[in-house]
Every structure is written in structure tokens, then in C-alpha cells.
Amino acid sequence: xxxxxxxxxxxxxxxxxxxxxxxxxxxxxxxxxxxxxxxxxxxxxxxxxxxxxxxxxxxxxxxxxxxxxxxxxxxxxxxxxxxxxxxxxxxxxxxxxxxxxxxxxxxxxxxxxxxxxxxxxxxxxxxxxxxxxxxxxxxxxxxxxxxxxxxxxxxxxxxxxxxxxxxxxxxxxxxxxxxxxxxxxxxxxxxxxxxxxxxxxxxxxxxxxxxxxxxxxxxxxxxxxxxxxxxxxxxxxxxxxxxxxxxxxxxxxxxxxxxxxxxxxxxxxxxxxxxxxxxxxxxxxxxxxxxxxxxxxxxxxxxxxxxxxxxxxxxxxxxxxxxxxxxxxxxxxxxxxxxxxxxxxxxxxxxxxxxxxxxxxxxxxxxxxxxxxxxxxxxxxxxxxxxxxxxxxxxxxxxxxxxxxxxxxxxxxxxxxxxxxxxxxxxxxxxxxxxxxxxxxxxxxxxxxxxxxxxxxxxxxxxxxxxxxxxxxxxxxxxxxxxxxx
Numbered sequence: 001x002x003x004x005x006x007x008x009x010x011x012x013x014x015x016x017x018x019x020x021x022x023x024x025x026x027x028x029x030x031x032x033x034x035x036x037x038x039x040x041x042x043x044x045x046x047x048x049x050x051x052x053x054x055x056x057x058x059x060x061x062x063x064x065x066x067x068x069x070x071x072x073x074x075x076x077x078x079x080x081x082x083x084x085x086x087x088x089x090x091x092x093x094x095x096x097x098x099x100x101x102x103x104x105x106x107x108x109x110x111x112x113x114x115x116x117x118x119x120x121x122x123x124x125x126x127x128x129x130x131x132x133x134x135x136x137x138x139x140x141x142x143x144x145x146x147x148x149x150x151x152x153x154x155x156x157x158x159x160x161x162x163x164x165x166x167x168x169x170x171x172x173x174x175x176x177x178x179x180x181x182x183x184x185x186x187x188x189x190x191x192x193x194x195x196x197x198x199x200x201x202x203x204x205x206x207x208x209x210x211x212x213x214x215x216x217x218x219x220x221x222x223x224x225x226x227x228x229x230x231x232x233x234x235x236x237x238x239x240x241x242x243x244x245x246x247x248x249x250x251x252x253x254x255x256x257x258x259x260x261x262x263x264x265x266x267x268x269x270x271x272x273x274x275x276x277x278x279x280x281x282x283x284x285x286x287x288x289x290x291x292x293x294x295x296x297x298x299x300x301x302x303x304x305x306x307x308x309x310x311x312x313x314x315x316x317x318x319x320x321x322x323x324x325x326x327x328x329x330x331x332x333x334x335x336x337x338x339x340x341x342x343x344x345x346x347x348x349x350x351x352x353x354x355x356x357x358x359x360x361x362x363x364x365x366x367x368x369x370x371x372x373x374x375x376x377x378x379x380x381x382x383x384x385x386x387x388x389x390x391x392x393x394x395x396x397x398x399x400x401x402x403x404x405x406x407x408x409x410x411x412x413x414x415x416x417x418x419x420x421x422x423x424x425x426x427x428x429x430x431x432x433x434x435x436x437x438x439x440x441x442x443x444x445x446x447x448x449x450x451x452x453x454x455x456x457x458x459x460x461x462x463x464x465x466x467x468x469x470x471x472x473x474x475x476x477x478x479x480x481x482x483x484x485x486x
Contacts (some may be wrong), residue, residue: 092401157330346370
């Protein structure tokens with residue numbers, strides 16, 4: 001992949017089968033406190049990071065990532081990763097950290113964390129945000145942006161997590177039209193909540209692309225692409241497809257090889273219509289007046305990636321082959337993707353249950369099953385009971401790395417940050433840890449401006465000054481910016 005990527009995941013919380021609002025509001029804080037105070041999983045913040053992030057609200061982890069509270073949810077931001085396997089492994093590490101905390105606290109039998117994006121009771125949504133470091137010189141012209149939006153709107157045919165029913169949120173200046181008939185099942189959880197194509201304000205006007213450009217790296221070299229459109233995937237194979245295909249398209253964009261005649265007439269409307277289409281034809285209208293199926297559009301992106309990216313490395317070749325296999329299976333043999341594509345897996349489970357119990361699709365029982373599909377507890381989550389085909393099963397099982405909860409990726413800046421976290425855990429002096437810097441009382445701060453460097457040597461030398469009694473340089477003010485993935 002050769003691109004810095006990170007994922008932020010907000011988790012829902014269920015207590016004794018209740019909704020996210022039924023007694024679950026205290027457990028995110030208790031689990032956060034356990035991770036930092038008992039499990040020694042990281043170093044908690046000693047300072048305000050933002051007006052909504054007081055001291056103790058969260059902290060950086062020994063694996064280089066971050067856990068914090070965000071509007072009542074517990075959120076995990078993975079460390080910077082440079083290859084696809086690490087991206088997936090460190091995303092799964094967040095699940096493991098939270099689940100192991102519930103077990104250590106003795107409440108795993110009645111408290112659950114749910115890795116999904118919708119609350120069926122309130123209609124609220126919570127995010128799974130993707131972050132891609134890009135070259136600053138990448139040309140985001142209107143035609144290029146239009147093509148990128150077309151890819152992002154249509155990739156849900158293999159990245160969607162699926163959901164029962166629908167939501168109709170309000171944007172600032174319009175009401176979303178009510179459907180002619182109730183939606184029984186749709187392929188994406190986030191589609192109904194995306195009301196803009198590109199926008200900066202996250203909370204009340206969720207866009208496909210968030211315009212905030214904060215790379216936490218050299219602004220002259222890099223920019224950050226922050227995506228809000230993606231679902232939280234339970235299947236590791238689906239996460240790999242989501243991140244890997246997007247990284248390929250961004251490489252094509254940086255190489256100025258993206259086709260420029262694929263802009264959608266309305267990317268937001270297309271996103272919703274694709275998700276809700278029960279025929280799975282997924283037809284979209286292009287800006288030039290033509291129509292095309294989302295599957296055909298994805299084949300065009302794949303063909304371009306195969307032409308220009310094949311042979312770069314084994315990981316890219318695996319991704320391109322898996323992309324092709326998935327698109328072919330969606331059309332000809334979707335059952336081959338059970339255990340790999342979340343919405344297909346969930347729909348198969350629900351259809352089996354509906355038939356066995358003679359239920360209607362509006363039965364509340366199905367909403368409960370919908371949530372349990374996303375339960376991160378292997379003893380409860382419906383996903384964990386699914387047996388995938390060999391190709392998908394081997395990836396799903398092989399990518400899980402228990403060590404990823406306490407050890408960082410060795411080939412990115414996360415390694416240096418994690419070294420600082422471990423050191424500060426053993427000290428009593430004040431400290432400040434950021435994505436791109438570390439500092440401690442009365443000393444100069446260490447800027448870690450290149451996310452492709454691991455900085456372990458620099459961090460060790462910086463921290464050894466206290467032990468050696470070396471007189472530090474005159475202090476400079478450390479940048480105390482909010483996380484690039486918060």
C-alpha cells in the first residue's frame with residue numbers, strides 16, 4: 001500500500017440487551033478508565049486537547065493509537081499504518097482492547113460494545129472515519145473530485161455493513177424525501193446520514209469527504225483525506241477491501257491517471273439510492289446524462305488499477321485479485337462472499353431467521369439481531385458464528401494479531417510515540433503527547449513531522465536527557481492540536 005492510513009471507530013454500548021441509551025452511557029468511561037489506570041494500556045492526557053476534551057478524557061496507547069470519549073461514545077483511533085495487513089490488524093486491536101476490558105471488569109456477560117453505525121431506537125449515527133495521507137501536489141480539480149466521489153458512492157456494494165430499515169435525517173436546508181415504501185433492508189448504514197458531498201463541519205452536516213485538511217505532517221508535502229462515508233466493518237476481509245481499493249484509487253489520482261468522465265449527477269442521492277435498491281441493479285446517473293450500474297463503474301476503476309498498479313508488490317496484487325473476485329461474486333455467486341462482505345453476510349443470516357421464524361421484516365426482533373451481528377464479543381457476535389470460504393476465512397483468521405494491542409507498527413511514527421508512552425507511564429513528571437510531537441516538563445519538545453519515520457532513536461535520545469542530567473535546550477511551545485483522526 002505504501003501509504004499512511006488510520007481508522008477511527010466509535011462504538012455503541014449495550015447493557016442487558018437495552019439500547020445504546022439504556023444504561024450504557026457510563027460504561028465507556030469506566031472502560032476508558034480501566035485501560036489507563038489498571039491495564040496500563042497507555043498514558044492518559046494530562047492537559048486539555050480541546051474544549052470538549054479535558055484532562056483524563058483519553059490518552060495515547062502503547063500500540064501508538066488512541067482511546068478517548070467522544071459525545072458519550074468510546075472511540076478508538078488506530079496508529080499510523082503503512083501496509084494493508086497492519087491497517088486491518090490495528091483496527092481489530094481496538095475491538096480486543098475493549099472486549100478484554102469488559103472481561104477483566106467482570107461485566108462481559110451483561111455489557112457489550114457494538115461496532116456498528118446506527119442506533120435503531122433514536123435514529124442516531126456514529127462514525128467509522130478513514131484517514132489517508134496524500135501528496136500535497138495531488139490535483140483535486142472538479143473532474144477528479146467527481147470521479148473520486150463516484151468511486152466512494154459505489155464502493156458500498158462491497159464495503160457496506162447492511163442494516164434493517166431506514167433513517168431520514170435533516171440537512172440544513174432541505175428534508176430528505178420519504179421513500180414510496182418502507183425500506184426492509186439496505187446495504188449501507190451510513191448512506192441515509194450523508195447529506196453533503198464535501199463539507200468541513202462533521203457533526204450536523206456529514207459529508208462523503210470531510211474538507212478538514214490537517215495532515216499533522218509537513219504541509220508542503222502532504223495533505224489528509226478524511227472520509228466519513230464508510231461503515232464499520234466486522235469482517236476483516238471487508239475492511240481490507242474498503243481501505244485497499246480506496247488506497248489504489250488515490251494512487252491513481254496522485255499519478256493523474258483517474259478517468260475524468262465518471263462524475264455522478266448527484267453523489268449524495270446516488271449513495272442513498274444504491275444503498276436502498278432492493279433489485280441490486282444499483283444504477284446511477286452520470287453528470288453527462290448517461291446511466292451505469294455501480295458494479296460496472298467499479299469494474300472500470302479496477303481495470304484502471306490493474307493496468308497501472310499490478311506488480312508493485314505482493315500486497316497490491318492480493319488486493320487487486322480480491323477486488324476482482326469480489327465484483328465477480330457479487331454478480332454471479334454472492335453466497336461465496338458470506339463471511340467476507342458484511343451486508344451479504346448479514347442479509348443471509350436475517351433471511352434465514354425470517355424464514356425459520358415466519359417473521360416480517362418490520363419485526364423488532366430483527367433489529368436486535370442486526371445489532372448482535374456487530375457485537376465484538378466472539379461469544380455473542382453473530383458474525384463470529386459464520387464459516388467463510390477458504391480464501392476469505394484464511395484472511396480473516398490470519399490478520400488477527402493479539403500483540404497489536406500493546407505493540408506499535410514498527411515502520412511508522414507510531415513506534416516513536418509508543419516508546420514515549422511507555423516511558424511516561426513510568427514517570428511522575430508532566431508530559432504532553434500528540435500525534436506529531438512529545439514534550440515533558442521544562443524541556444524542548446520533540447517534533448515528529450514525518451509519519452514515515454519511526455523516531456524510536458530520536459525519542460530515546462530526547463527522553464534520556466532527564467536520566468543523564470543533560471541541560472535541555474530552551475523550550476519551545478509544543479503544538480497542541482487535536483488529533484488528525486479525531
